Amino acid sequence: MIKLNTKLYRQQACLAINKQLSDQYLTSTDFWTYAQADAMFPILWTSLTEADQARALPSLQLPISGKVFAADALRMKNATARVLRAFNDAKIPVICMRGVAVSEKLYPHAYLRPHTDIDLLFEEKHTLMAKQVVGNILHYNPLKAYPMLFKQGDIPLDLHIEPIGAERIKAWKDITPLSTKDFFMYAQESTLAGEKALLVGPRVMLPYLCFHALKHSFERLIWLYDIHLLAQQVNDLKQWDAVLEGMKEYKLERPCFYALSYVKEHMGANIPDEILVATKPNMGLVERRLFARFMKHEIIPYMAERLFSRMLPSWSQRLEFWRETIYPSLEVREQIAGGGCVKCNFIRTRLKQIGRAMLAFGKEIFLIART
Structure with a gap:
């Protein structure tokens, strides 16, 4: 019986991404339990051959199949479509910050990226109307002590007027100038969940995803996998110059260096060395040790x-x-x-x-x- 911890799970999950998962972890109940909690289960499970899936199936606590993933994804897609439709009808421009914007645009199949909430960004001047749409039209209920968070059933709807959460911790504005204006400046009309929507370009989206992952101390591997897929897309479209410009403009070189170093080393992302050189911060002894521990799959407190x-x-x-x-x-x-x-x-x-x-x-x- 293998005794698994978070560090070992992350190490093996990265190996599984590269199709190098060993037999002892393939049949480990703990490994698949960690993967499910980390939202990595669908991407790891579907990377297995049918023979390996059959071997791993007895280790699962609950029977899982592609139909289960697809059903969950369809539920969130329908909920997101309904929300986007209501905001479009009210003529309030909104941006899906993650959720469907990530699952539909980065993953080969949306069901491979589970998500359980909807995050919408809009300009502050629309706050009152947005809350009326959410409450009176969509019938989401406000949550006590959270003035911008609403819920219907088990689906939370989180409204944002600032992408980095500076309305909660004002000091974050001193960390990065990234603002709502930047999201809308680099957004283009597209579709999400079958509805008209604004889609943010990688010049803003990649630095933002790196910031968001660091904001939560890189606690979930799925956030790093999102960055891995977006970095691959940037590389394929030869957009690194524009993205590097965004990293520097928003002063987010440090979170980008950490995240991109990890996905290059452990997930095989095609990231030019010059991007890492350009974003590498000056590190003292303590930070060099923090970085080394992070690169060894450790989740570091605070x-x-x-x-x-x-x-x-x-x-x-x-x-x-x-x-x-x-x-x-x-x-x-x-x-x-x-x-x-x-x-x-x-x-x-x-x-x-x-x-x-x-x-x-x-x-x-x-x-x-x-x-």
Whole structure:
């Protein structure tokens, strides 16, 4: 029996992408359970031969087939189509930030990229009308403490007026100038889920996906696989010059370097070496160790905050970033608290997080001191 952890799972999943998954993991229940939680199951499962699928099938906790993937994808496609149709009728230009925009435009079959929510970006001036469309026409219900998040059944609909979430953590505006205006500037009319939609070009989309993946500390392998597929598309269309221009304009070289290095090394993405050279940041000893651990498939605690703080140009901005991260606005504190006494629950949650962070950093300092 193999004892699997996240690091080992990610290593083997990358091997599976390159059709090098060993027999012991092919028949491991834990491996496929990790893959399902990570949304990588469809892409990994369909990469197997029929013979290997037959061997792996007894290891699955639930029987899975292409029809199951297709049914889930069709449900989300229909939900997205209904939302896009309502916004089109109301003449509110919107952009699907991920979801169907990724599954339909990057994957050979949309069902290979599971997603469970809908993220829409629009200009702030449309906020009131957008909420009326969501509530009065689409009949999505607002969620307490989340003024821009709505839900119908088990499908969340998340409305955004800022692509990076700067309305929640204002210090993020100092990290990157990427804004809603940039998304609409580089968007072209297309179709998604069978409805008229705006599709964002890779000059904006690739840096944004790298930022989004880092924002969540690269916790999910599927986000890196999205970047891998988009990088392949950029390479095929010879768009690297425009994309590099976008990375530099939005000051997102660091997240792009991390993500592109990983997908080149472990997923076989065709990324020119000069792109990595142009985006490589100056790293001190601590960050070089962080990067090495990341490249060895490790999920690093608080990686997002640690790298974002390094992207800020001044110490005063870094201090403000950490202050707002640790003690954010009341709205965000209410969301972190999750109900009940906001002050009590927030402080309790933060103390647990700070304790885990101090333990993790203490281990890192000990390892650095030993080398």
